[in-house]
Every structure is written in structure tokens, then in C-alpha cells.
Amino acid sequence: MSKFLKYLLIGLGVFIGIIVLLNIIIPKPKMSNTSDIESKIKALDRINLELIKKQTVLDSVDAEYRARIEDIETRLMDIGQSKIIIQKVYSDKIQKSKTSSPSDLDTFFRDRYKY
Numbered sequence: 001m002s003k004f005l006k007y008l009l010i011g012l013g014v015f016i017g018i019i020v021l022l023n024i025i026i027p028k029p030k031m032s033n034t035s036d037i038e039s040k041i042k043a044l045d046r047i048n049l050e051l052i053k054k055q056t057v058l059d060s061v062d063a064e065y066r067a068r069i070e071d072i073e074t075r076l077m078d079i080g081q082s083k084i085i086i087q088k089v090y091s092d093k094i095q096k097s098k099t100s101s102p103s104d105l106d107t108f109f110r111d112r113y114k115y
Contacts, residue, residue, distance in 0.1 A: 097105065109115070 097108075100108070
């Protein structure tokens with residue numbers, strides 16, 4: 001036998017010996033029961049369904065609050081327009097009061113404050 005073949009067989013034997021030794025020394029992971037894993041999966045599925053239901057409830061509450069916010073924003077925009085109208089009405093009344101006679105002012109306050 002040639003030296004090359006001899007060293008090749010020795011190297012191959014050492015390599016196989018190391019693999020066998022490592023398989024003996026290193027503990028193999030233990031497989032749990034498949035029924036145990038299936039029960040965990042089913043439990044997680046139930047929890048997932050509960051979370052989905054809660055998420056739909058939160059989504060509906062979110063939509064309700066968004067609708068309320070939009071309503072408030074619309075009212076705030078209307079307030080700006082109403083403020084302009086009110087300013088115009090009162091500025092007209094102020095201008096009218098400057099040119100009114102005392103009897104007109106007395107009638108205005110009597111109607112307004114009912115005295």
C-alpha cells in the first residue's frame with residue numbers, strides 16, 4: 001500500500017472517530033410529544049382569536065372617536081364664521097347706538113333686560 005493511501009485511511013478513520021465521539025458526548029435535543037406541541041398551538045390560536053376580537057372592538061372605538069373629532073373640528077370651523085357674523089351684528093348695533101336718541105336707547109335696554 002502506498003503512503004498516501006495509508007495516510008488517507010488513517011485521516012478518514014480519525015475523522016469518523018471524531019464524529020462518533022462528538023455524537024456520544026454532545027446531548028441531542030429531546031423531542032417533546034407532538035400532542036403537547038399541538039395543544040400549545042391550539043392555545044395560541046385561541047389567544048390569537050381573542051386578540052383579533054379585541055382589536056376589532058378597539059378599531060370600532062377608534063372610528064367612533066375619529067367621527068367625534070371630525071364633528072368637533074367642523075363645529076370649530078363654524079365658530080369662526082359665526083364669530084365674524086356676530087362681530088358684524090354688534091358693530092352695526094354699536095354704530096346704531098351712536099346715532100340713536102336717548103328714548104331709542106331706553107327702549108333697547110328695556111327690551112333687552114326687561115326692566
